Amino acid sequence: MKKNLLLTLLLLLLAMFIVACGGGEAEEADSDTATTADSGSETADSSSTDTAADSGEVVTIRYALWDSAQQPAYEQCAAAFNTANPSIMVIVEQAGWDDYWNTIQTGFVSGDAPDVFTDHLAKFPEFAVKEQIVDLQPFIERDSVDTGIYIEGLADLWVRQGKRYGLPKDWDTIAVVYNADMFAAAGIDPAITDTWTWNPQDGGTFEEVVAQLTLDANGNNGLSPDFDKENVVQYGFIHQGSGGFSGQTQWSHFAVSNGFQFTDGPWTTQYYYDDPALAETMDWYVGLIEKGFAPPLADVTSLGPQQLVISEVGAMTTDGSWQIGNYVDNSTFEVGFGLLPIGPNGRKSMFNGLADSIYIGTEHLEEAWQWVKFAASPECANIVGDTGVVFPAIPSGVERALTVREAAGVDVNAFTDQALDPNGTFLFPITDNGAEISAILDPTMDSIVLGEADAATALQEANEQVNALFDE
Amino acid sequence: MTTSAASRPPLPSLLKRLFNQETFLAWLFLLPSLIGFITFYAVPGVRGLYISFTDWDMLSDPKFIGVDNYVDMFQDKQFWRSLQVTFYYVILNIPLQTVLAIGLAVMMDRVTKSNIIRGLFIMPWLLPPVIVALIWLWMLDPTLGFINNLFQFLGFGRQPFLGSPDQAMPSIALINIWQYTGYTALLFFAGLQTIPKSLYEAAAIDGASERRIFWSITLPLLRPVLVFVLVTTIIGSFQIFDTIAVTTGGGPIDATRVITWYIFEFAFQRFQMGYATAVSVVLFLILIVATILQMRILRADESDLA
Numbered sequence: 001m002k003k004n005l006l007l008t009l010l011l012l013l014l015a016m017f018i019v020a021c022g023g024g025e026a027e028e029a030d031s032d033t034a035t036t037a038d039s040g041s042e043t044a045d046s047s048s049t050d051t052a053a054d055s056g057e058v059v060t061i062r063y064a065l066w067d068s069a070q071q072p073a074y075e076q077c078a079a080a081f082n083t084a085n086p087s088i089m090v091i092v093e094q095a096g097w098d099d100y101w102n103t104i105q106t107g108f109v110s111g112d113a114p115d116v117f118t119d120h121l122a123k124f125p126e127f128a129v130k131e132q133i134v135d136l137q138p139f140i141e142r143d144s145v146d147t148g149i150y151i152e153g154l155a156d157l158w159v160r161q162g163k164r165y166g167l168p169k170d171w172d173t174i175a176v177v178y179n180a181d182m183f184a185a186a187g188i189d190p191a192i193t194d195t196w197t198w199n200p201q202d203g204g205t206f207e208e209v210v211a212q213l214t215l216d217a218n219g220n221n222g223l224s225p226d227f228d229k230e231n232v233v234q235y236g237f238i239h240q241g242s243g244g245f246s247g248q249t250q251w252s253h254f255a256v257s258n259g260f261q262f263t264d265g266p267w268t269t270q271y272y273y274d275d276p277a278l279a280e281t282m283d284w285y286v287g288l289i290e291k292g293f294a295p296p297l298a299d300v301t302s303l304g305p306q307q308l309v310i311s312e313v314g315a316m317t318t319d320g321s322w323q324i325g326n327y328v329d330n331s332t333f334e335v336g337f338g339l340l341p342i343g344p345n346g347r348k349s350m351f352n353g354l355a356d357s358i359y360i361g362t363e364h365l366e367e368a369w370q371w372v373k374f375a376a377s378p379e380c381a382n383i384v385g386d387t388g389v390v391f392p393a394i395p396s397g398v399e400r401a402l403t404v405r406e407a408a409g410v411d412v413n414a415f416t417d418q419a420l421d422p423n424g425t426f427l428f429p430i431t432d433n434g435a436e437i438s439a440i441l442d443p444t445m446d447s448i449v450l451g452e453a454d455a456a457t458a459l460q461e462a463n464e465q466v467n468a469l470f471d472e
Numbered sequence: 473m474t475t476s477a478a479s480r481p482p483l484p485s486l487l488k489r490l491f492n493q494e495t496f497l498a499w500l501f502l503l504p505s506l507i508g509f510i511t512f513y514a515v516p517g518v519r520g521l522y523i524s525f526t527d528w529d530m531l532s533d534p535k536f537i538g539v540d541n542y543v544d545m546f547q548d549k550q551f552w553r554s555l556q557v558t559f560y561y562v563i564l565n566i567p568l569q570t571v572l573a574i575g576l577a578v579m580m581d582r583v584t585k586s587n588i589i590r591g592l593f594i595m596p597w598l599l600p601p602v603i604v605a606l607i608w609l610w611m612l613d614p615t616l617g618f619i620n621n622l623f624q625f626l627g628f629g630r631q632p633f634l635g636s637p638d639q640a641m642p643s644i645a646l647i648n649i650w651q652y653t654g655y656t657a658l659l660f661f662a663g664l665q666t667i668p669k670s671l672y673e674a675a676a677i678d679g680a681s682e683r684r685i686f687w688s689i690t691l692p693l694l695r696p697v698l699v700f701v702l703v704t705t706i707i708g709s710f711q712i713f714d715t716i717a718v719t720t721g722g723g724p725i726d727a728t729r730v731i732t733w734y735i736f737e738f739a740f741q742r743f744q745m746g747y748a749t750a751v752s753v754v755l756f757l758i759l760i761v762a763t764i765l766q767m768r769i770l771r772a773d774e775s776d777l778a
Binding site: 098101102105106108109126130131132295296297298299301302303307308311313435436439442443446447450452 | 529530531532609610612613614615616632633634635636637719721723724725726737740741742743
């Protein structure tokens, strides 16, 4: 009897709590939609902003990026911005790639995302569809910002149906990174990178170089009949892993130079992962591991391929321009940068651009926009360029980055030459369903590079799943 | 309740009885944890159950879709695969960890009396799990890690450990056994203190061997503690997340994509909170069934001391 009463009391209490919480939530949701609806017009900014601005208080803008190498550069930009706009203070927050996106996405849900954040082509379509980032077009028109100052094509990557979700900050291409000392020891002239060729059948002269740079414990290189692939002490090629859905630094340049293309262009709804040109490329890629010229996947997954090159486990790799500083600053040997090999379809590098986006839930929309505008201005591009960490989206910034690297005796023209070659680049695939595509391709590419799945079959299957996403 | 209305005492006297001094005190003591339980467990739990019947991306309003999430889940090969991976981890983790912990506890009790040595055993547990996972990630690195250098020095071949689909889960299980055995042993050690010393003295007089003492006295009398430890560690084991998040991220392929990682991926990377919650509900049910089974099989509510 007593038990029953207690139970009833408990349930009653529980019900009260649920009702109370439910009520609170409904109110919350209401106010949320209100802010979302209002955020388009500036006048309806939240009252707290107005009071802050009126009383001359300093507004703090949180700005997030994932590349720790760029943090000092953007802190300099923030300082310059603060000098020009004393009422706005920008705090730069940094988190590594995986944590970065988890933080941003959970931040959307909790309403605590940074006001401005570095956005990626693979991510922004979803954020735009879910209405988490601000359309910058009205601001650009109001302040007559010239989007023509950026390197051609970069600004338009962020436009969809007349709405613009970011202003460009930097770009990147892929080139070969090599250990010049190992090249010299093997008697290979680095000039070969200007003319070397590649194909998925025998790997061309590129694979010859890779083989020549691979050494076993007895000192035999990969071309020797006595080469012992079970006892490799120096790999000719450090691959960058399995690459997921884009293969940006892994296989995309090989595959596209073999005639593969991801899609028919931005915002299309069909992928071509089932193209035999990709399967062939992957077979060759896995073949390098089987031949002992490249390390097994496990070796590059934990500490990363960069660490293997820096630790002199291998002679070269393919990597993005944002990693230049990592190699140059941390290696005890001379680092060289060479062009990618010429494939059956030419020499191709992925061309990717980053931009700053504004979180829709920001309480300081106007101030956030001022910062985005500044971060995408020639002034900030020059500051970033002077550090040499990345290639800014504005040509004058690129010049400065090149000058800085040249002064330090490092030739990074392989990246810029590739970008300037009119047929030298292809775009990062920009479509909807990025997260779902990634969830399908990540394990697929893993199993191919681990040698556990046949490339053609696995890619065929994955492609069907990917394209089915667009049918819904 | 209404059926026995006649025999029910009038309300005021009932309230009086309910709030007589002793019960009142009891409720007072229970209140803080009751509030915590209701706010952080009961309410979110009930809400979670509701969310599991919706299609919700956390950013727009949830849409009620009935049991669709559950239907999708049971048809998803990856769901079954992650259940399988989770069970595999539990089997790798629990038996070895429990046996080692009991052994450690008995040694702490019977062999050493030094508090310093006893304290050393729980050192790994004092480290934050993320730090533990990071240290092991570096030590187990296939090319640059300490363990592989040691292996090569001893003449074994290099092992991929966390990078290989076959070795990843055993590696993670070993990392967690390393971290939690000391703590589990401490619980057993506490349990050992409740066994009357007179029984050991009697056994010594009878000339029983150390092994006989263990099997006939220690283990049977440790049973209530064993049940508690097994229930909590198995629940903890099903919920393994931090080590995997730091070391493998569910890979290679899907070798370590345990159920909690599967839930995390759907909830926070793919914005499918409704589906993720439905999977959580299923995990909850699995844990309840597992717990009830253990209590039944090990007769948790009885003690051989009585």
